[in-house]
Amino acid sequence: MSAFSVVDIIVAKRDNVTLSDEQIAWVLNAYVSGEVADEQMSALLMAIVFRGLSPNELARWTDQMIASGETLDLKGLSRPSVDKHSTGGVGDKISLILAPLVAACGASVPQLSGRGLGHTGGTLDKLESIPGWRATLSNDEVRAQLESVGAVICAAGDGLAPADRKLYALRDVTGTVESIPLISASIMSKKIAEGTSALVLDVKVGRGAFMKKLSQARELAQTMVALGEGHGVKTLAQLTAMDTPLGVAVGNGLEVTESVDVLRGGGPSDIRELTLALARSMLSLVDIDIDPASKLDDGSAYETYCAMIRAQGGDPEALMPVAKKRQVISATDQGVVSSLDAMSVGLAAWRLGAGRARKEDPVSAAAGVRVLVREGEEVQKGQPLFELHADDDAHLARGLETIGDAITWGSEPFAPRPLLLELVGAR
Numbered sequence: 088m089s090a091f092s093v094v095d096i097i098v099a100k101r102d103n104v105t106l107s108d109e110q111i112a113w114v115l116n117a118y119v120s121g122e123v124a125d126e127q128m129s130a131l132l133m134a135i136v137f138r139g140l141s142p143n144e145l146a147r148w149t150d151q152m153i154a155s156g157e158t159l160d161l162k163g164l165s166r167p168s169v170d171k172h173s174t175g176g177v178g179d180k181i182s183l184i185l186a187p188l189v190a191a192c193g194a195s196v197p198q199l200s201g202r203g204l205g206h207t208g209g210t211l212d213k214l215e216s217i218p219g220w221r222a223t224l225s226n227d228e229v230r231a232q233l234e235s236v237g238a239v240i241c242a243a244g245d246g247l248a249p250a251d252r253k254l255y256a257l258r259d260v261t262g263t264v265e266s267i268p269l270i271s272a273s274i275m276s277k278k279i280a281e282g283t284s285a286l287v288l289d290v291k292v293g294r295g296a297f298m299k300k301l302s303q304a305r306e307l308a309q310t311m312v313a314l315g316e317g318h319g320v321k322t323l324a325q326l327t328a329m330d331t332p333l334g335v336a337v338g339n340g341l342e343v344t345e346s347v348d349v350l351r352g353g354g355p356s357d358i359r360e361l362t363l364a365l366a367r368s369m370l371s372l373v374d375i376d377i378d379p380a381s382k383l384d385d386g387s388a389y390e391t392y393c394a395m396i397r398a399q400g401g402d403p404e405a406l407m408p409v410a411k412k413r414q415v416i417s418a419t420d421q422g423v424v425s426s427l428d429a430m431s432v433g434l435a436a437w438r439l440g441a442g443r444a445r446k447e448d449p450v451s452a453a454a455g456v457r458v459l460v461r462e463g464e465e466v467q468k469g470q471p472l473f474e475l476h477a478d479d480d481a482h483l484a485r486g487l488e489t490i491g492d493a494i495t496w497g498s499e500p501f502a503p504r505p506l507l508l509e510l511v512g513a514r
Contacts (some may be wrong), residue, residue: 093117093127100134108147115151119250125257132254132263140268142313148268149314152276155250159197159226159282164233166195167373169285171365172278174270174307177295177433178332178458180342182210182240184349184362187392189369190237191382196369197233198240199247199281211242212441216340216408216452220401236394248276267307270297275314285321285372287365288312291329292508295429301326305511312512321372323512327361328504331427331462334358338441338455338476340407347403350389357506359383364507410453410476412483416490418466425497427462432473432493439477439486451478456490462503 091113100106114131117123140148161168169189173179186196202209211222222242224232232239245252251273258264278286288311291297292304308324315322334355336345348354349362366379382388396403436442440454457474460466473490477483 093123093131097127097130097134100131100138103138105141106144111144111147112151115148115155115250119155119253128254128257129261129263132258132261132266132269135269136263136266139266145268145272145310146314146317149272149276149279149318152248152250152254152272153280153318156248156280157226157244157246158280159229159244159247161195161197161230161233161282161284164195164230166193166233166237167285167375168195168197168233168283169287169369169373170197170199170278170281170283171287171289171369172274173289174274174291174297176291176329176333177429177436178334178337178342179291179329180210180213180334180336180346181289181358181362181365183213183343183346183392184358184388185365185369186238186240187350187395188362188379188382188388189366190395191387191391192366192370192377192379193375194237194370194373195233196238197229197281197283198238199243199277200240201243210240212450213339213342213346214240214396214401216343217396217401217403218405220396221399224399232395232398236391236398238391238395239399240395241399243277243281248280251276267303267310270307271310271314275311275318279315279318279320283320285369286315287368287372288322288324289361289365290324290326290511292326293328293330293429295332295433296329301508305509308509308511316512323368323372323510325365325368325510326508328506328508329429331503332429332432332458333361335457335459336455337432337436337458338439338453339450340452341455341457341476344407347389347392350383350392351386352384361506368510408451408453410451410455410478412475412477412480414475414483414487415471416473416475416487418468418470418472421466421468422496423465423498423500424460424462424494425501426495427458427460428493428495431489432456432458435473435475435486435489435493438482438489439475440482451482454478454482456486460494463501465500
């Protein structure tokens with residue numbers, strides 16, 4: 088005999104009644120065990136989308152998602168642990184640079200990452216462009232690599248927050264993704280279960296981000312920071328603009344190549360700016376007083392990157408796969424790029440083969456877009472705008488259909504809006 092009725096819990100939340108700790112624990116446990124059906128949990132999630140969760144409800148919901156599986160014990164490491172999470176963007180290869188950079192400064196960085204879906208790229212997809220590199224590690228391998236190298240980027244194990252994995256798949260197909268409490272619980276349950284002592288959140292806002300408005304992004308950041316701090320994880324969030332793609336490269340192997348350029352002290356200025364800002368925040372949370380720029384410039388970060396890739400079976404010096412089909416899109420007239428839409432570029436990269444529509448879909452290591460102009464830039468007739476990469480003519484044609492929507496033209500040059508917008512939760 089069940090302790091509670093799932094229908095009563097759905098009705099209570101529908102009517103904006105606060106759920107008890109016991110109701111939340113029961114319904115999540117019952118869903119993971121199969122006692123509560125998908126259609127019933129879908130109804131509850133929809134009620135939460137409309138009614139929200141109070142701070143106490145959200146804390147208990149997150150607690151129970153963490154408790155649904157195992158946690159990674161990082162105690163006993165010789166270095167302090169700190170991680171970073173991004174809410175996703177176009178051309179966002181920051182993790183590939185940031186994890187080895189912060190490790191080169193003396194921290195342990197356990198980056199449990201995911202795969203891309205739709206217009207946003209996945210860190211694991213990018214690294215799998217490297218021959219031999221493997222995403223799946225045991226907990227013992229993660230701890231050993233953190234001790235020997237200082238950084239690991241890998242897939243979250245199946246035992247980590249299984250309630251979230253099941254709920255995430257359900258939300259994706261039931262129109263219940265757009266909820267700040269549900270997004271916050273999903274992200275933070277995994278990060279807290281990961282066992283890190285400190286966390287920096289890169290919360291994207293703008294045309295290419297999930298959160299289009301600054302007020303929404305700020306609320307999401309504040310909610311996640313509160314959850315982290317409530318669980319004893321030092322947490323702060325950086326709000327960053329995602330109107331236009333980050334860097335030049337959008338696509339798996341293309342982004343790896345660009346990341347290596349930054350690790351060697353070069354690369355696009357916006358990638359370097361954001362990486363260093365996040366690195367400084369991460370180091371401040373674990374009281375390491377080192378300028379991370381020095382580790383980019385002296386080669387230490389690149390050496391740590393190479394060690395990290397080798398530890399997971401990859402060859403950091405291997406050449407990236409090359410697309411069989413390439414096409415340059417040039418300006419047909421003179422003008423100023425008044426808008427360079429990250430969403431359109433991300434969708435073009437996806438249709439070229441760099442992304443997936445379903446989690447089981449394959450992705451191309453070579454496909455993607457190189458963005459050759461920036462917002463506010465004056466462009467001459469015939470100047471290259473984009474370089475499209477695809478494995479075949481069919482994918483190239485799909486990308487061409489989308490990339491034409493990426494640029495809006497104007498007449499007066501201007502300075503684009505700043506990349507770094509606000510810091511939430513700074514000490």
